[in-house]
Amino acid sequence: MTAFETIKLSALTGKIQQALSNVFGEETFWVVADVTNHAFYAQKGYHYFDLVEKDTNSSAIVAKVAAVAWGNGSIRIREFEYVTGQQFKNDIHVLVKVSVNYHQVHGLQITLLDIDTSFTIGMLEQQKQQTLLRLLAECSDYIRKVGDRYVTRNNQLSLPAVIQKLAVITSGNSAGFQDFRHTLEHNRFAYAFQVDTYFTVVQGESKAELVQQRLIDVYNSGVAYDAVVIIRGGGAQTDFLLFDTFLLGRAVAKFPIPIITGIGHQKNETITDMMAHSPVKTPTKAAELIIAHNKAFEDGVSALQHTILIRAQQLFSSHYQALSQLNAAVINQTRTILQGQREMLHDYHNVVSHGSRSVLQHHQRELLTLSGAILARPRAVIAGKQNDLVNMTANIRSFNRLYMQNRRGQLAHYDTLFKLMSPVNILKRGFAIVYAGDKIINSALPVAAGSPITVRLHDASLEATVTAKTPHDESGTDI
Amino acid sequence: MNQELTYEAAYTELQQIAEEIENETVSVDVLAEKVKRASVLIEFCQQKLRATEVEVNNIIKQMENKPGA
Amino acid sequence: MNQELTYEAAYTELQQIAEEIENETVSVDVLAEKVKRASVLIEFCQQKLRATEVEVNNIIKQMENKPGA
Amino acid sequence: MNQELTYEAAYTELQQIAEEIENETVSVDVLAEKVKRASVLIEFCQQKLRATEVEVNNIIKQMENKPGA
Amino acid sequence: MNQELTYEAAYTELQQIAEEIENETVSVDVLAEKVKRASVLIEFCQQKLRATEVEVNNIIKQMENKPGA
């Protein structure tokens, strides 16, 4: 036996408990850590796990503590899983609110009181954005970003007019697949479908490779599928991370058959949705989309049928109308022609009868005018001629009178002239005639002084002798 | 000669006579003769006109008696 | 000649005669003759018109009696 | 000679005589003779004119008595 | 010829005849003939139309009786 004092273990653990309680008390801490050694007891709703801190370089564990979540903590975890789509499991990086406890049996224990969802969402979102960037970088051949949208080879494919032959990738007999199949088979239009199933495990990120393999199987089947439908099996909300993987995103974007997704999630669409041809929220909606697509086609056909029937009937009525119009035109115009000709003939008849009478009247008038001219004129001509004759007589008389006057005038002139010239009349005016012998002298030249001369006056002749002779100047004789 | 005389020829001759008389280019010596000729031509033309009128009127009457006219 | 006479030919000849008469370019000497010819042509045309009219009316009656027209 | 004398010739001769007297180219010795001749010619012309007038008047009277004129 | 006559050909010919008659370029001499031909063509077209209509209506009836339509 030893003399040193001993205490019961329970006293020690009680002291530890007391000491820890004194330090930590009711204090809580927000701790960032990774989860390992996770175990979940669904019946009790207990989570047992370790929180560890790894060295950022070596990944070596630098701190580790056991943790538990139960009661409220467990409820918070369930909410966390639902909101984030992230299962609470090993190797996830979380921000948790903890209290430090010491249990005399179980030892030091960290109790999870709360878990920060936005921290994890942020983490996941960060991962998703990185994956998208990677897809754009590594698969630029068939993935482009246009605005907020991702344009991929797959979503650029056009759906066939009718979607009838389908490849469905789903987890076997999942509720989602049952919904899909039921909706398709019981469509109210009685459309027939051929559905080939490609079962896979659609859960957990690690299963992305399996899904990709099913896509390859679809491709290799050689069947000319109208579309591929990817349906998540339903159940837990934590299966989405698979659809945000690089692997599946790439495979869907590149796939040569249009892919319809019905993953059935509440939050933002997954990368698979972004890369697929036609993403819808649920498997049922995927089936409805296909039915609506076929219905649209049938509606198109029905519309054409309607158009053709209506137009054919309209065509008949327009042809009937055209024929009827032509018929009426021929009838009316023929009558118009005949009526027109009748009127023309009537006009000609009038022209001929009135015109010929008018021609005759015209000639009658002309003839009258002409004969009037011929008959009136001779009398005037004769009267004119008679007038001419009267004038002629008058002219002769007056001409005769002038003639006589002139003749008488001429004679009177000569009478006067000769009376003046008569020698008797000259002597009476005092002139004398000188004779030398028998001869009348008109010059003194031959008469000498002493010669006898006879001077004759108007009443007697004088015998005389020349006593002297004096010649006159020329000028002096100008009397 | 009158048998072959046409209205046109007669009328033309009448016009010539009228013109001669009008212009007093016709001598008194032939004046009476010309007037005589004119009177013959005028009578001829009038007879011709009357005959044509009668003929034309008959044709027109026949035409008008036909119901279609 | 009338056996070979067509409405068109008759009509054209009629037009010429009517025009001559209207313009008074027709001589008195041939006026009666022209009027006579015109009367013959008018009668010919009228008969032809009446015949055509009867024929056409029969055809039209048949056309009108058909329900489709 | 008068039988063959025409109005035209007579008138022309008259004009010559009147002109001769007017121009005093006629001798006194033949003046009386010329005037005598003129008187003969004037009478001839007047008779001719009267005869023509009577004749023309008769023709005109005949024409005017005809109803067609 | 009618055995080989199509609706199109008949209609085109009909239009030509109607146009000729409308423009009055058809002579009275051939008017009756043309109207006759038009009547034949109209009847042909109407029969053809009716036959086609019956045929088309039958097809339509068949289509309407099918449940899918």
Next chain:
Amino acid sequence: MNQELTYEAAYTELQQIAEEIENETVSVDVLAEKVKRASVLIEFCQQKLRATEVEVNNIIKQMENKPGA
């Protein structure tokens, strides 16, 4: 000799005598004779003139008295 003497001849002689006297180449003896001759001629001419005037006036009077003038 006077019976054969004409007015023209007498007048011509008068003119000659007047010319001779005017030129004064005639002696007084001859002058007297010439003047004597001239007086005879003048008388002759005057008588002739008077006779002709009477005659002509008679003719003219007759002409004017005729009703046709």
Next chain:
Amino acid sequence: MNQELTYEAAYTELQQIAEEIENETVSVDVLAEKVKRASVLIEFCQQKLRATEVEVNNIIKQMENKPGA
């Protein structure tokens, strides 16, 4: 040809027929034929939409047996 008939081809052909009829470029002569063909195409589409793979083959076989198709 029918073995290769697809929804797309049927639809395109239907559209063409509808357009032709709409634009009245289809002649009455071929209208019935066109409507018949349309009815065949429509029936093809409607049956095929509701048929299983086996049945589709039957539809095509039926269409091939019809003379109009």
